[in-house]
Amino acid sequence: MTTPSHRLSARPLAIYPAAMLLVFFLIPFGIMVVVSFFHRVEGAFFEPAFEFANYARFLSPFFGKILATSIGLSAAAAVIGVVVAFPFTYFLTTMPRRQQTVILVFLLSVLSLSEVIIGFAWSTLLSRTAGVSNLLVWIGILDGPQAYTPSLTALLLGLCYLGFPYAVLVIYPALSRLDPELPEAARMSGASPVAAFFNVIIPVMRNTIVGTLILVFVFTLGAYLLPQVLGRPQHWTLSVHITDQAIFQSNLPFSAAMAVFLLLVSLALVGITMLLSQPKGQRS
């Protein structure tokens, strides 16, 4: 129960997050939306206008394919990342506390690496001259060193690597709060550990899993360096093109239009995912 005086004193505090949201999110976003309708002046910058040319240009098979590539790549990275991260985190929570802490600290330190470092580290690791293939040659599995990058696999690997620690850090608190007697009750009901994992742990954790999928999806959607470092030009995502248009072509209105479009599409996808993942009977 909050008394009126408490509520009064809480009001100025509520203004703070609202103001932060306004200053750092809504205003820049508004500027972006406005710019997306501006007219680009060739050789110069842009001038105020209200035209749909930027959006019209976007609605072409070329950019449609790029959008599909972006979404496909991020969705794949999200699914692979969660499929790997979930069992990993489950085993993590069954380990002694001390080892859990060590591994979590290690994951946190991976978070401190920027996309640039991750991208170039993987590109070196997968290269012909200094990569892992040299190790495989040395062991005797391969006849000669090979380049694994640039390729789709390399790019997916990089994106998963980027999303994995976030996935673990989101799943970990939920899994460590899970009643350990739940899987045990499944075991006593006759379920093998694997059956207990699929019949009980995964369904009980569904909301967390969906949340993590969305998080990794949205997060990797914003990656603009990895596709250039690890992928081929046909793997360049919308984020790469936005960067390209904004920085190298100085076409801010068009890049703003693409950004708005990307945002709307990912919002729609997130919405659909949340709707579809609601348990039976609770769907309204």
Place this chain on the structure above:
Amino acid sequence: MTSVRIENLSKTFGEVRAVDGIDLDIPDGKFVCLLGPSGCGKTTLLRLIAGLEAESGGRILVDGQDQAGIPAHKRDFGMVFQSLALFPHLSVAENIAYPLKIRGTGAEERRKRATELLDLVQLPHIEDRAISQLSGGQRQRVAIARGLAIDPKLFLLDEPLSALDAKLREHMQIELRQLQQKLQVTTIVVTHDQREAMTMADIVIVMDRGKVQQAGPPIDIYRRPANSFVADFIGTTNLIPCTVKDGRSIDVLGHEVTLGEEDVINPDVNGSAILSVRPEDVAVTERAGDHTVPGEVAFIRDLGANVEISVRARDLEIRSVCTPKRRPDVAVGQTVGLEFHTGRCTVMAS
């Protein structure tokens, strides 16, 4: 038809000896209560039997078969957990029938069995409810129904009633006992409530610090406790230092008391010992006589249903309980005599 035999079983967690060399025999169809203070290893013993914990030493035999190497999910036991551990994403019927589903029983058969079990635990017509819609007592019964779904060889319960309020709890104790008698399933229940154990059990196993202190029918344990821990843990008792002299004569607080044929002197007693006598087996007489221990009334508490009189004898406080009808005519400060009912005294090693 399931009997359990436990031989020199032990379990250590690092330095902690949670279960420390336990031997037990549990005959078929019995209702067994594991009773003891917090941390004495009850849950660990139950989990060892369930197969959820690997033993550090010793053996568990179920119907003569060594359980080592049989994983929990292949033992065909039923278990009710302390948190109940009902599956929140499944309906009541799906929860109850989960053990059948795992074993490949068809949907129709599962539904039928769930309905049957819900009738058995007196919760008809709630098959399709969500677990979150149930009250504490209803969840309890659903968990019990799930534990019984496959006609388990052994039914294991870890403090199943601890989350219920006192009244419902007492009711469920009786119901659980009746259910077990109907099904004749060998049942092991962990509890730290001695009243609960006395209500339900054929056999009470009193544990302390990872060891079995005494095992037997509840009334035997109450009347003939093996040691002062058991005497004190089960019900209330007076523990009075005494010295055993020749034959059946003992010296209590400087007064000689002769024990009857029915009184128990534990075999491990010699010399100085402890006399355990329940408050209801101590009579207060208005005058100190030859065969009574003298003392002074310190406190009288009239609770309506019975009267408690505390008598100070030397530096000990000895409690007596009687019905209001038999209340002696004494007042606080008065010198009285204490008489111990013959056949109700136990002398144990100190």
